[in-house]
Amino acid sequence: MKTFSIAIGSDHAGFRYKEAIIAMLLSQGHTVRDFGTYSDASCDYPDFIRPVAEAVAAGQFERGIVLGGSGNGEAIVANRVRGVRCGLCWNEQVAIWNRTHNDGNCLSLGERTISEAEALKIVQVWLATEFEGGRHLARIQKIDR
Numbered sequence: 001m002k003t004f005s006i007a008i009g010s011d012h013a014g015f016r017y018k019e020a021i022i023a024m025l026l027s028q029g030h031t032v033r034d035f036g037t038y039s040d041a042s043c044d045y046p047d048f049i050r051p052v053a054e055a056v057a058a059g060q061f062e063r064g065i066v067l068g069g070s071g072n073g074e075a076i077v078a079n080r081v082r083g084v085r086c087g088l089c090w091n092e093q094v095a096i097w098n099r100t101h102n103d104g105n106c107l108s109l110g111e112r113t114i115s116e117a118e119a120l121k122i123v124q125v126w127l128a129t130e131f132e133g134g135r136h137l138a139r140i141q142k143i144d145r
Contacts, residue, residue: 001028001128007061009035009052010111011045014067014074017111017119021065024120030127033061049074053081056105064106065123071110078106085140090114092125099129101136 006025010018015037025032033055036048049066056064064084066074071088078086086106087098090113098104107126109119 003029003031004062004127005031005033005060006063006065007033007035007052007055008065008067009037009048010067011037011048011069011074012040012042013069014071014109014111015040017109017116018065018067020116020120021067021123024123045073046077049077050081053078053084053086053106057081057083062105063127065109066106067109067111069110069112071108071113075106075108078108083144085143089122089126091118092122095122095126096129099126100132101139103131103136103140 008018008022022032022034035051037043045068052064052066055061066078068074075086075088078084084106085102085104086108087102087104088108089095089098
């Protein structure tokens with residue numbers, strides 16, 4: 001499996017899965033930077049998600065992973081950063097489409113919506129899936145215009 005440089009961040013509601021994902025990624029040889037939060041104490045997700053998205057957009061990291069309770073707010077924040085294509089994924093198939101159709105460079109997960117085992121598998125599938133290009137490239141270019 002190819003290894004990536006990955007930025008990761010969460011709010012309090014995604015903290016537990018973030019820690020599990022970091023452990024898995026490191027064990028697989030990926031480079032990981034944790035942008036926080038660093039506990040399950042209540043916090044505001046934009047404070048941790050925007051820096052992840054900005055680091056991905058700036059090319060400091062190849063991929064980003066953001067987590068929260070549902071993952072919805074996190075995906076919204078990440079997608080406010082130009083150059084980020086963040087998809088909220090709740091199963092492996094959606095993660096595959098995020099990569100093959102949208103060249104997703106950021107993944108959003110909701111700790112309250114899927115099991116930890118599902119989250120770990122989604123991350124693995126998302127990282128292993130290549131962008132298809134072709135007709136999808138023209139669509140991505142329209143998004144960026």
